[in-house]
Amino acid sequence: MNFGDYIALGLYAILIQNVMLTQFLGACPFLGVSKKSQSAIGMGLAVIFVITLSSIMTWSIDHFVLIPQELTYMRTIVFILIISGVVQFVEMFIKKTAPIIYKMLGIYLPLITTNCAVLGVALINVNQEFPFTKMVVYSIGISVGYALVIYVFATIRERLENANIPKSLKGTPIALIVAGIMSIAFIGFAGVIEI
Amino acid sequence: MQVLWIALLLTGLGAFFAIGMYLNKKTPLPEGYDLPSLKCEHCTSSTCAYSDTNRVQEIKAAIKKDCEEGEINANSN
Numbered sequence: 001m002n003f004g005d006y007i008a009l010g011l012y013a014i015l016i017q018n019v020m021l022t023q024f025l026g027a028c029p030f031l032g033v034s035k036k037s038q039s040a041i042g043m044g045l046a047v048i049f050v051i052t053l054s055s056i057m058t059w060s061i062d063h064f065v066l067i068p069q070e071l072t073y074m075r076t077i078v079f080i081l082i083i084s085g086v087v088q089f090v091e092m093f094i095k096k097t098a099p100i101i102y103k104m105l106g107i108y109l110p111l112i113t114t115n116c117a118v119l120g121v122a123l124i125n126v127n128q129e130f131p132f133t134k135m136v137v138y139s140i141g142i143s144v145g146y147a148l149v150i151y152v153f154a155t156i157r158e159r160l161e162n163a164n165i166p167k168s169l170k171g172t173p174i175a176l177i178v179a180g181i182m183s184i185a186f187i188g189f190a191g192v193i194e195i
Numbered sequence: 196m197q198v199l200w201i202a203l204l205l206t207g208l209g210a211f212f213a214i215g216m217y218l219n220k221k222t223p224l225p226e227g228y229d230l231p232s233l234k235c236e237h238c239t240s241s242t243c244a245y246s247d248t249n250r251v252q253e254i255k256a257a258i259k260k261d262c263e264e265g266e267i268n269a270n271s272n
Contacts, residue, residue: 069200081208088215092222099225 006137012193013141019117020149021179021186026117030150031175033108040154044147045101046108048140050090051121054083055139058122059132079122087113117146153179 001009019025026047033043058079066072091109094102112118121142125135156178165174 065200065204069197071197071200071204074201074204078204078208081205081212085208085212085215088212088219092215092219095219095222095225102225 001134006133008193009134009137009195010141010144012195013138014145014148015186015189016191016193017142018145018149018186019121019142020146021183023120025120026115026146027179029108029111029115030146030153031172031179033111034150034154034157034175037151037154037158039108040150041147042104043108043112044150045104046112047115047117047146047150048143050083050087050109050112051118051143051146052136052139053090054079054086054118055122055125055135057082057086059125059130059135062126075123075126076119079119083118083122084113117142149182153182 017023020027020030029043029047034040061078061082062072062075066074066078071078087109091102094109121139125139130138153175157175160174160178169177
């Protein structure tokens with residue numbers, strides 16, 4: 001694969017196979033942490049960090065242990081344990097070395113452990129049998145795509161706070177409608193890049 | 196042999212998580228930073244360790260009040 005192919009793969013992961021709007025993974029934090037754009041940025045950055053790191057670790061364990069030992073049926077439990085452990089170490093590392101970033105990410109890091117997008121991306125990587133570099137590019141692309149849509153969604157929700165919306169639709173109902181419309185918009189990207 | 200690998204994997208990864216959690220708890224917070232009250236207001240999940248259960252009660256009370264107002268309006272009509 002040349003550099004252009006990696007760019008195409010990155011764009012494919014961000015737009016065409018967007019983890020939230022196309023694959024519908026990570027909907028809980030997407031709806032829960034998008035009331036303010038500031039918290040959405042924090043969540044997005046934390047997700048990029050965790051998804052990339054955990055994808056590398058899960059791919060390595062799968063490639064060097066699970067497949068040679070014919071233990072692929074253990075993928076789910078092994079990946080969950082790896083992700084939980086990685087999040088703990090990431091939080092500790094950020095606390096010690098980058099307190100400013102910790103103040104921004106704060107509460108979101110432990111919440112990412114239960115984000116199904118993290119496990120979902122790890123499983124997609126091994127099911128698609130990506131080689132290492134392709135896996136890294138895809139994981140980064142997926143997480144950047146998630147950060148992008150959660151930020152956009154948060155800014156829309158902030159604007160909706162001041163909009164004239166019927167009482168019965170305020171809050172979660174209008175948020176779900178907006179998410180649906182965003183999802184339909186992203187369908188427009190289908191077929192632009194083929195992998 | 197497979198059983199041995201499974202035992203090693205689960206024990207090793209479980210230990211990895213436990214050690215990480217222990218070291219994380221031991222690591223002090225940055226100076227001048229107080230962890231915001233662990234009661235998150237982003238959703239009303241009662242099973243989440245961070246959710247504000249008081250807020251769940253408030254929302255239930257608000258829904259009940261709305262229903263009662265709706266019944267009163269329906270009866271008066």
